[in-house]
Amino acid sequence: MITMRKSGQTTLSALALFFAQSLTPVSAAEITVEQVLADVVALASDNTLGRAADGDGIKIAEQYISEEFKAAGLQPFFGQSYLQGFNLFHYQADPFSVAINDTAISPEQFFAVGSADNVDWDQDNVTITRIEKDDDFRAIVTGLNSRGENSLVLVDSVHQQLFNGFANYLKSGTKSLTKRNGNALVLVLTDTQEISQLSVKGGFTQQQVTLNNVAGVLKGKTRPNEYVVFSAHHDHIGFQGETDSGTDTIYNGANDDASGVSAVINLARFYRAMENRERSILFITFTAEEMGLLGSEYFGKTINADEMIAMFNIEMIGKASQFGPGKMWMTGMERSNLGELLNRNLSEPLKQSDYRIEADPYPDYQLFYRSDNASLARLGVPAHSISSTQISNDQDYHQVSDEISTLDFAQMTDIIKVLSHVSQPIVTAEQTPKRIQPLPARSQGYFF
Known part of the structure; x- marks a missing residue:
């Protein structure tokens, strides 16, 4: 009782x-x-x-x-x-620097996520993706995460709230049960349309616990x-x-x-x-x-x-x-x-x-x-x-x-x-609950 x-x-x-x-x-x-x-x-x-x-x-x-x-x-x-x-593998971004058209980007206007030991990009050795004001920010970032390729992402300022949310979520780095592929994703909040010069430098520290x-x-x-x-x-x-x-x-x-x-x-x-x-x-x-x-x-x-x-x-x-x-x-x-x-x-x-x-x-x-x-x-x-x-x-x-x-x-x-x-x-095996319909596997992104 x-x-x-x-x-x-x-x-x-x-x-x-x-x-x-x-x-x-x-x-x-x-x-x-x-x-x-x-x-x-x-x-x-x-x-x-x-x-x-x-x-x-x-x-x-x-x-x-x-x-x-x-x-x-x-x-x-x-x-x-x-x-x-x-x-558990923990990847934390080291200090990054980003300059577009010879203008340094404020650290508040960009964030990096990934696992590369060293990042040294210019406009000729990295894929550049744009998220325009009418684009679906979440969908594009999810797609990039699923592909795991090196990419610089230029984000229209209309997406600032979502951008800031992702930056805050990822500021302490990322954690994974598997070793990552050594690439990086760098998102920059900017309305710049033409890039004549680009410099992205940084890297990630790996800790295994x-x-x-x-x-x-x-x-x-x-x-x-x-x-x-x-x-x-x-x-x-x-x-x-x-x-x-x-x-x-x-x-x-x-x-x-x-x-x-x-x-x-x-x-x-x-x-x-x-x-x-x-x-x-x-x-x-x-x-x-x-x-x-x-x-x-x-x-x-x-x-x-x-x-x-x-x-x-x-x-x-x-x-x-x-x-x-x-x-x-x-x-x-x-x-x-x-x-x-x-x-x-x-x-x-x-x-x-x-x-x-x-x-x-x-x-x-x-x-x-x-x-x-x-x-x-x-x-x-x-x-x-x-x-x-x-x-x-x-x-x-x-x-x-x-x-x-x-x-x-x-x-x-x-x-x-x-x-x-x-x-x-x-x-005591007097009761057996019914099984749950299996759920889709959780997305295993390359970056987060």
């Missing part, structure tokens, strides 16, 4: 009290506010430095998740290790090659400036997505104590979600998607939804019957309640495509994200204010308990 409690927000003083007290050990199957809180504190405190995927602090989080998976009795999913390592997904598995008794997946992302966006400057510069990501990782860990503890697991259960936390779902994309390339029966991707459950504390919503509910099955599983234990898992109330945000569930949904897996945060008015999203003290741990714990209940018939 699931007990729904009145919601209450955890304050910093409550955190201090929690750590000052000695806790009585709880059953592995019992999901408690105290344990949920302890997990979030371990993941989202300042010492993890905002968990940037290519930073140092994330290693602390990965070690914690690995140790908790081991303590919960999970076996490593990737051979002998809980970590699935993969390479190893990132890690973290995963453990509880093998099923009768269907070990069928997997129910619980996932979240353990990375966030790091910090800006000096961490000892006296001002808050760390993007702790307590809600996004230490809350989801805590749910995955607690569900692992819960299911370890459940005996009638017919299907295997995969518990995985992804890296580089904030870089464009790169961790889950890589994972999707390494599995047999037909073996993945369902995916519960848990994203930002630390705050009460518009439907009430302890209630959740699910992205892409219309794409499979997983939501229908889960709500059917709710009817008996909560028959005195109006509790139900709701459809995504923010369709304009296209959230189904913006979290790690999308990487498996594209392969046909019934993969959805579970959330509770009111994303349309959350003032802490991707801000340094996404702190532990802003989370509602009582309602968060209730959500995890509900998930532990409604997912059981899928784990």
Whole structure:
């Protein structure tokens, strides 16, 4: 029986009290506010430095998740290790200079993207493309990105807003799971029509880093090659400036997505104590979600998607939804019957309640495509994200204010308990959700 409690927000003083007290050990199957809180504190405190995927602090989080998976009795999913390592290539533009007709172009009027070690162009050794005032800026740039050829792009000033948007998006460079082809794309905002002289000089610095997904598995008794997946992302966006400057510069990501990782860990503890697991259960936390779902994309390339029966991707459950504390919503509910099955599983234990898992109330945000569930949904897996945060008015999203003290741990714990209940018939193989229509592969551009 699931007990729904009145919601209450955890304050910093409550955190201090929690750590000052000695806790009585709880059953592995019992999901408690105290344990949920302890997990979030371990993941989202300042010492993890905002968990940037290519930073140092994330290693602390990965070690914690690995140790908790081991303590919960999970076996490593990737051979002998809980970590699935993969390479990420980061290309950052060095200082570029652009001169047209002997006039230097202001750095605010151009940007470069690519992977070439050295760029040294004049009007005779580069293709020049024009985006006129009546042209479709996005379509032309997308086409250039898909072809991957060296190109100088002259953009009419009528497109300044879109130009500035792309420049801002790409200012921190580009990241890829594969090594790029060594070309470059340089866009210049100018109304110049005739070019008699041209000079474009610069290049890109390449950095290669190893990132890690973290995963453990509880093998099923009768269907070990069928997997129910619980996932979240353990990375966030790091910090800006000096961490000892006296001002808050760390993007702790307590809600996004230490809350989801805590749910995955607690569900692992819960299911370890459940005996009638017919299907295997995969518990995985992804890296580089904030870089464009790169961790889950890589994972999707390494599995047999037909073996993945369902995916519960848990994203930002630390705050009460518009439907009430302890209630959740699910992205892409219309794409499979997983939501229908889960709500059917709710009817008996909560028959005195109006509790139900709701459809995504923010369709304009296209959230189904913006979290790690999308990487498996594209392969046909019934993969959805579970959330509770009111994303349309959350003032802490991707801000340094996404702190532990802003989370509602009582309602968060209730959500995890509900998930532990409604997912059981899928784990025991009493239910099998319908497959999702596979989505088109994501465009793999040469530049971004």
